[in-house]
Amino acid sequence: MQIMITHGRLAKTHVLQLGRWQLLGLALGLLAGMLVLSGVVYHLIFVKAAREGWPVVSQVVKLVVKDEFAQRDRYMRENLEAMARRVGEMQARLVQLEAMGERVSGLAGLKPEEIKLSEKQPGGQGGPFVPMLPPEQPTVQDILQAIDWLDELTAHRADVFTLIESRLFEEQMQALMVPSTKPVDGPTSSAFGFRSDPFTGRSALHTGLDFPAAPGTPIKAAAGGVVIAAEHHPAYGQMIDVDHGNGLVTRYAHASKLLVQRGDIVKRGQVIAQVGSTGRSTGPHLHFEVLMNGVHQNPAKFLAGDGRTPQRRVAGAARTAGTHAH
Incomplete structure (x- = not known):
């Protein structure tokens, strides 16, 4: 690309030869300059107008900001609802896991009182308990309470299965220590x-x-x-x-x-x-x-x-x- 520059009829013409990469660099420089200029304009005009309450500009800024907040609120609400559904699915699965743990613990010989969460703790107790999420429009606090409950139940389930594993291992060891294998293959000739x-x-x-x-x-x-x-x-x-x-x-x-x-x-x-x-x-x-x-x-x-x-x-x-x- 060539650019010719002249100052008059008798002036010598200057020719600038720009290559592809030079042209690209020039375009990027112009774009960066425009971005900086727009930022300066936004800061000096729109922000100042919003703060000082200019009649027209301030209304435009408020509409833009209001729309941004609405989009952000809608995005957060959709994410909260998705998280609530996910937490609800986890709650249902943990309840099923708890029921299965009780059945397996019965097969392992554990008594129900051995695997229940302790109800008697030293000191005073109180406060609300929210194990499940509300059916509509859960808040961040609701989800955090549900996650705390899931964390507590998960830890308890892990302890229960550890106890079941220990009891089954004990049963296995006891079975290995009982003389139930014939010491010599074949029939006996004289009984007890x-x-x-x-x-x-x-x-x-x-x-x-x-x-x-x-x-x-x-x-x-x-x-x-x-x-x-x-x-x-x-x-x-x-x-x-x-x-x-x-x-x-x-x-x-x-x-x-x-x-x-x-x-x-x-x-x-x-x-x-x-x-x-x-x-x-x-x-x-x-x-x-x-x-x-x-x-x-x-x-x-x-x-x-x-x-x-x-x-x-x-x-x-x-x-x-x-x-x-x-």
């Missing part, structure tokens, strides 16, 4: 109860279950626990005692080889010994006992898998017994 003693022929109490098996057959822990004895006994031969907690102990007797020692922690199904015929035994087999607080129980009650909870199974298996017989 009175029988004819294989050595004397007299009636005597058999305090466990006998699992006949070939020598060297793996003997598995019926449940997880701690080995409290791994030794030779005159009557039991090579034997292992595993403590499962709450006074519950299992005994594995007549083994040919012990694979754990006292103090070891064993898991359910872990191989702890091998079948043998040591001690007071007439042939290779595992003699398996269950003791509750030192009193012999019928192991079949634990191995039956009758569907009862671990606590009920332990309680139902408790019964007294007499002297040892093998």
